[in-house]
Amino acid sequence: MSRQEIAAATGLSFATVANLVAELLEAGVLLESGHEESKGGRPRAQLAVNAQRGALVGIDVAETSVRVELFDLALTALRSVSLPLPQAGVSPEEVIATIAAGVEALMDDTNSPPPILGAGVCVPGLVEREGGVSVFSPYWSWRDVPVRSLLAERLPMPLYLDNPLKASAVAEMWFGAGREVENLLVVTLRSGVGVGIAVDGALYRGATNSAGEWGHTCLVPGGRECRCGRLGCVEAYVSTRGIVETVRELDERSPLLDPEEATVVSSVARAWTEGNPVAVETVTRTARYLGLASADLLNLFNPQTLVLGGWVADCLGEPLLRQTREVIAERALPATLQALTLQLSNVPGQPVTLGAATFALEGFLNDRATFGAVAAGRRAARAAKGRTS
The missing domain is CATH 3.30.420.40 (ATPase, nucleotide binding domain)
Structure with missing residues (x-):
């Protein structure tokens, strides 16, 4: 991008952009990667991140x-x-x-x-x-x-x-669905369960950086014991461990069971495609639990996008997404659903x-000491040299 394009995209003045770019160029964070074709005026320098x-x-x-x-x-x-x-x-x-x-x-x-x-x-x-x-x-x-x-x-x-x-929320904001919206929920489903929250384009942390511990809210009063010591938490039903427990409840001798929780989730995903009744019912129940808990989240935050990510979402994919969407449609308020997009994470690589x-x-x-102070020092040195020459 050119300096002019950065100013237009950010709403900053051209002078502010020029000063910030100058600091980043001096620190080696940015570099000029060529010039755009001239349309009659002076060619504009194109800027890029100096990846090296x-x-x-x-x-x-x-x-x-x-x-x-x-x-x-x-x-x-x-x-x-x-x-x-x-x-x-x-x-x-x-x-x-x-x-x-x-x-x-x-x-x-x-x-x-x-x-x-x-x-x-x-x-x-x-x-x-x-x-x-x-x-x-x-x-x-x-x-x-x-x-x-x-x-x-x-x-x-x-x-x-x-x-x-x-x-995970920041990765989604920089490289995924969060690039397009200001209000975003990113549900992470793996050994632990929780939600990352973006409000008005900024990561929401809460007073003590503990916002998002949705996995330890109550879904089933008096239900399964959670690793936190409480009963009926969301995590006890939609985490890898929760899915293992669902399989065990359906068939305690199921060949899908394995000492490795992640292996069980992978096996359920494969068996679902083959029509295995235990796998099919496991995905249905997991989606039901997830949809019920997610509907509450949506009613609370009214985001534009809800993203499902983590190992469970990666493995169970579209079947989990589709059935969760159906439950949410039953439980969330109509106004909440009007502008909602529910999707799987498309962040490249590993979001965490x-x-x-x-x-x-x-x-x-x-860290202003990294480049701001250095750049200011260099400018001061040049100015001093100019006064003495």
């Missing part, structure tokens, strides 16, 4: 594994590694060591490692973002673990801690690691 300026790391800590992904500055995925976590009793030290090993593996796999501008780290549960603390993780019953400071002892780069719900890398990019750009 540095690299970003996105880290997704899930219940059974850690995924670490390397991105260039244009947020194009370069390479990734996934490392398993112990099956039970995972300690913070084990997670920290696994994250560090994943980052080191990525760097060792690169001939000329680029400078790492920052790493976004997503851990499940409640996160105190400013202090970099995992306040509570329902997977391992962690409380007040200083994840960022522990990681800082192993990784010499800026670190930004958040949770997967926020990361992409969103985590986006947090690192935002942190880098917001």
Whole structure:
């Protein structure tokens, strides 16, 4: 884009755009990539992100594994590694060591490692973002673990801690359905369940960064026990673990059952296409639970788009989407449905690691010491040189 196009798209004055672009050019974040064809006036310089300026790391800590992904500055995925976590009793030290090993593996796999501008780290549960603390993780019953400071002892780069719900929402805002709308809900369905919320084009965090813990709202009073210790939570019915329980309720000897929860979901998806009655009923019940809970979300937030993402949505796909839509149509208010689009996530790659890398990019750009002060210092130096010459 040209400076003029940026000004038109953002509503900023041309002078403001020119000053910001000058700082980003000096910092090497942007570069001039040629000129557009002249239409009679002076050709306009075209600007692009300098993807080679540095690299970003996105880290997704899930219940059974850690995924670490390397991105260039244009947020194009370069390479990734996934490392398993112990099956039970995972300690913070084990997670920290696994994250560090994943980052080191990525760097060792690169001939000329680029400078790492920052790493976004997503851990499940409640996160105190400013202090970099995992306040509570329902997977391992962690409380007040200083994840960022522990990681800082192993990784010499800026670190930004958040949770997967926020990361998935940001990935959708930058690269998916959120590019087209201002009010968005992104439901994540995997071992944990929750929702990322965008209101008026901005990520909604709540007073303590805990907005979106929809998975621990009550769906069935007195129902299944959730890992949080309460009964009847949404997560107990539409997560990978919830789907396993639904299969078990239908047929405790079903060949679809497996020690690995993710394998069960994959098996249900395949068996559904073959007309397996247990798989068909499992998808129907999951959609029913999901539709009931989602209708409440829609009535509360009235978004333009509701996105279903995560492993469960990826596996069960269109059958889950279609049946969930039918339940929502029965339960949500008509006015809520008028402007609603319900869809599966179409974000390329892995939304959580992409969103985590986006947090690192935002942190880098917001750090005025990174380029703003440098650019100002260079301008001051040039001005001083001009006065003395």
